[in-house]
Each structure stands twice: as structure tokens, then as C-alpha cells.
Amino acid sequence: MKILMVCLGNICRSPLAEGIMKTKVPENFFVDSAGTISMHEGKHPDKRSIKTAANHNIDISKQRSRPITTADFEIFDKIYCMDIDVMADVVSKTNNEEQRQKVSLFMEVLGDHKNAEVPDPYWGGMEEFENVFQLLEKGCSKIAEQILP
Numbered sequence: 001m002k003i004l005m006v007c008l009g010n011i012c013r014s015p016l017a018e019g020i021m022k023t024k025v026p027e028n029f030f031v032d033s034a035g036t037i038s039m040h041e042g043k044h045p046d047k048r049s050i051k052t053a054a055n056h057n058i059d060i061s062k063q064r065s066r067p068i069t070t071a072d073f074e075i076f077d078k079i080y081c082m083d084i085d086v087m088a089d090v091v092s093k094t095n096n097e098e099q100r101q102k103v104s105l106f107m108e109v110l111g112d113h114k115n116a117e118v119p120d121p122y123w124g125g126m127e128e129f130e131n132v133f134q135l136l137e138k139g140c141s142k143i144a145e146q147i148l149p
Helices: 013-022 049-055 084-092 099-101 106-111 126-147
Strands: 002-007 030-035 078-081 103-105
Touching: 002 013, 002 084, 002 106, 013 030, 013 049, 013 103, 078 106, 078 126, 084 103, 099 103, 099 106, 103 106, 106 126
Parallel strands: 002 030, 002 078, 078 103
Antiparallel strands: none
């Protein structure tokens, strides 16, 4: 199983989601993250994301930002988007219905969160990053529950 987490710049939400998801699935699963923009390409996650993850014993410090590519739609089985705008951008890059079916809004895995978004903590402080971590933790736990035997 190959899972891709996507946010805008791939420095806050999706790196956290990648790090959390990797703690929930076996090593033979491939989990990665990407952004819909390339502004931060090659950069490490935001220092606040790294610190928040470290506070929960997860190391995301070696991750590097990258933009989503057309190849990702062939490689990944499931693509989770952090908000509606990101999802619209991701869907616009798909070539067919099979690829579109791989894309979903991350928070919808929790069932009662239709159209709910993972807020972007970039303009906030550590409290916002912790709140995002907790949302991602719940969602990643649910995804693992759904995909693991």
C-alpha cells in the first residue's frame, strides 16, 4: 500500500501526517507527502512541525518538501488532501476517473467530518501545530484501521 499526504507547501500539515502515518503502518507500506506548490521544494519541514512531531517521539527532520507530480497518481494507492483547495488542485492534475478515485479529503476518514479541513497552522504558534497534530493523529489512526487486516 502506498499513501500520499498532500497540503499546500509540504512543510507543515503533510509532513506531520506522513510522520504520524509511518508510525501506524508496517514498514512495507510506503508513505510520502507532497505539496501543490513548489515554493518550498527541497526544504525541510517548518521548525514548528519538526518540534511538534519530536514532542510525540516522531522524527520528521529529514523530510524534504516536494510538489505533487503526475507520476504520483500512478504510484500511490491513496492520496489524502488536507483541505478543499488542495484537493481541488490535486484533482485538477488527474488524467482519468481511476486517478480521481484515489484522491480524498483527509478529515472525511473520520466519517462525521464531511468537507472538514485540517487547518493550516503556518501563521499560528505551537498551539495550532499541536491541534493539527491531534487531528492528524486521529485521522491516521482511522486510516490504519481501515487498511490493515
